[in-house]
Amino acid sequence: MSLVEYAAADGIATLTLTNPPANCYSREMMTELDAAILTARFDAAVHVIVIRGAGEKFFCAGADIAMLDGADPYFKYNFCLHANETLLRLEHTAKLVIAAIDGHCVGGGLEIALACDLRIARAGAGKAGLPEVKLGVLPGTGGTQRLVRLVGKPKAIELMAVGDTFDHERALELGLFDHLWEAASHEDFHAKVRAWAQQFVPPNAASRAVGLIKRACQTGAEIAIADGLALERELQQRLFESEDAREGLAAYNQRRKPEFTGR
The missing domain is CATH 1.10.12 (Lyase 2-enoyl-coa Hydratase; Chain  A, domain 2)
Incomplete structure (x- = not known):
């Protein structure tokens, strides 16, 4: 089973993180995400990239903690390095990237979302935050760097040092999310995201x-x-x-x- 499902239509490439129940990422998922980003980058018919999670409970809950618990420090370092490289590749791709967040978006899941250009969340759909400190570690997939650039140093330090999670409405207030939309269902939310993304696709936009x-x-x-x-x-x-x-x-x-x- 693919851990990152890739689909392209109408100028939009959709990358779906698919690892039930929480869409946690592993080395294998990051490898597939890296490849999917490159596929979208090289496809001249793709103008916008949308990243979403499978199901309606989780966008992504971050790294697979059970996997990390059993790994040695050498693997963990290279795992973080590869994740950093993958998200930098996403940022360096000259195509608009939208995170469509329906469900919980915590830990490394929020770090993936922070590497996207715009973040759209479904109202009342879950929690967000960077709670890594409660595991005795720090956000190691770009969270410390992207969050401070987004909300400023004092607020970023507070959010990560406390490590609480909060609802999507609070994430919008903090500036972590750019839009918060009401939607009747999981399918309705993602249809709205695709329809909104069309404004950035030719012939509507350069x-x-x-x-x-x-x-x-x-x-x-x-x-x-x-x-x-x-x-x-x-x-x-x-x-x-x-x-x-x-x-x-x-x-x-x-x-x-x-x-x-x-x-």
């Missing part, structure tokens, strides 16, 4: 521009502003040379709706 906006922000936030501006100029030049930029400018001058292709 998806290449969306992807390079992501790259400018992801990299630019980590470097000096002068270097960030240089990066911005280079990415802009790439867009000036694109078919979508020519179409967008022509459509504006002709007072018509542009028909983007993602090229």
Whole structure:
């Protein structure tokens, strides 16, 4: 059975974490997730990536604790290193990545979500948080680094040092989630996510521009502003040379709706 189910249709690649009951990740799942990210990256017909969990109880509850309990420190270090590399690959992919969170999103599951560009959760569907401190460890799949960049140092330290979990409504208030939607069912929620994601898919959007906006922000936030501006100029030049930029400018001058292709 695949641990990461891959499906692509209508410009959207959906990566489903599939390891019942809690969709916990192992080395094998991370290897499959890594491969799925690369598949979506190389597919020119894919413009948006959606990551979700199988079932309606869990997005992902993080690393498989039983697996880690039986592993030696050498394996654990390389396991964390590979997970870091996989999520960096997700961030470096110049396509918009959306986490569709229906169910609990805790520990490493939240760390996966934090590596996505946007996080949409279903109201009342579960808990979120980074409770690793209660196991005597720290969030080791990027949580300490991405959380502090998202909510600031004092709040990030408090959330991780206390280690509590909280409902999705509180996660929205804290800025961990970007949207919180009511949905009649698990299927209804994911249908709404797909419909919302279509706004970033051609012909509705210049998806290449969306992807390079992501790259400018992801990299630019980590470097000096002068270097960030240089990066911005280079990415802009790439867009000036694109078919979508020519179409967008022509459509504006002709007072018509542009028909983007993602090229």
